[in-house]
Amino acid sequence: MKKFLIAISALTVLGGLAAVPAHASPQDDLKNFRAYFFKKFPGVKLQDFGNGIYAIDATRRFEWEEMEEFPAYEEGLEKGEALFKKYGLAKCFKNGGKGIKQNYPYFDSKSGKIRTPEQDINACVVKNGHKKLKWKKGDMPAIGAYMAYTSRGKKQNVVIPNNKAALAAYNRGKVNFYAKRGQLNFACADCHVYNSGMMARGNLLSPALGHTSHFPVWRRKWAKGKGGTAGFGTIQRRYGGCNKQVRAKPLKAQSAEYNALEYFHTFMSNGIKLNGPAIRQ
Numbered sequence: 001m002k003k004f005l006i007a008i009s010a011l012t013v014l015g016g017l018a019a020v021p022a023h024a025s026p027q028d029d030l031k032n033f034r035a036y037f038f039k040k041f042p043g044v045k046l047q048d049f050g051n052g053i054y055a056i057d058a059t060r061r062f063e064w065e066e067m068e069e070f071p072a073y074e075e076g077l078e079k080g081e082a083l084f085k086k087y088g089l090a091k092c093f094k095n096g097g098k099g100i101k102q103n104y105p106y107f108d109s110k111s112g113k114i115r116t117p118e119q120d121i122n123a124c125v126v127k128n129g130h131k132k133l134k135w136k137k138g139d140m141p142a143i144g145a146y147m148a149y150t151s152r153g154k155k156q157n158v159v160i161p162n163n164k165a166a167l168a169a170y171n172r173g174k175v176n177f178y179a180k181r182g183q184l185n186f187a188c189a190d191c192h193v194y195n196s197g198m199m200a201r202g203n204l205l206s207p208a209l210g211h212t213s214h215f216p217v218w219r220r221k222w223a224k225g226k227g228g229t230a231g232f233g234t235i236q237r238r239y240g241g242c243n244k245q246v247r248a249k250p251l252k253a254q255s256a257e258y259n260a261l262e263y264f265h266t267f268m269s270n271g272i273k274l275n276g277p278a279i280r281q
Helices: 002-019 026-040 046-055 058-069 074-086 117-127 139-149 164-178 188-194 235-245 256-267
Strands: 106-108 113-115 217-219 278-280
Touching (some): 026 256, 074 139, 106 164, 113 256, 117 139, 164 188, 235 256
Parallel strands (some): 217 278
16 A cells, blocks of 8 residues: 555646646636547547546456446436326436436526536425435435436537636636645545556556546445435545545535535546436446
8 A cells, every 4th residue: 555655646646637737718628638548548548538447447447338238326227217207306407307417517507506416306306395315325316317318419518618617616626636635645646547447455546537427326335235216326436435545624515615626627527428327336
């Protein structure tokens, strides 16, 4: 573990400016981000990055493809569809809530804030007379999984409007992505940019490019042998787990900081087709 920490520190110093320059437009950031990963993983095509670690490890990919033939999330996905109908969500979204996941998160000019799919789902749930759902697990990610499923094949299309508030939110997320935190002094970029493809405590570190294309995800660790919606989690649930792993205090789900992080993080996967929900390690 000590050698791993030293390696991360060294690579962070060397690679910090290579992935995304400090002062650049979102489009320049996206161009540089892609270029970094294309150089790091030559031969991996843009769309394949949507498969996470399975784009860079042939053995794991074979195992994953077999699992996806009879996915463990099928029961939860069916439950998500039933919940979508139960809460009357089709009334609140464009196109009846189907095939729209690729446009999230978005900047709402009226409120001056970022809107995530979970926020819009809960707003509709409450509007229709139901109790607000928990943000990270249970019914919420199951509904999100169903909405993601109806959006499979759509290319991620997060928009950064050319106004000060939207750009400030984007840059806030960018700073969060590269900021060191916790007792281990790690940033999101340390594991998922500079050290992507390396092993850490038995896990292969996934490339950040394409990360958001498969959320909500199903994890055996989260399911704990239970059926239904138990194995699903939102991307902000994953943020909290990553924070814990570097011994940092997780932020509240749907906080301004996590929403900004999700905004930047998702924009970096623009152009990649959605393939969620998906099984992940």
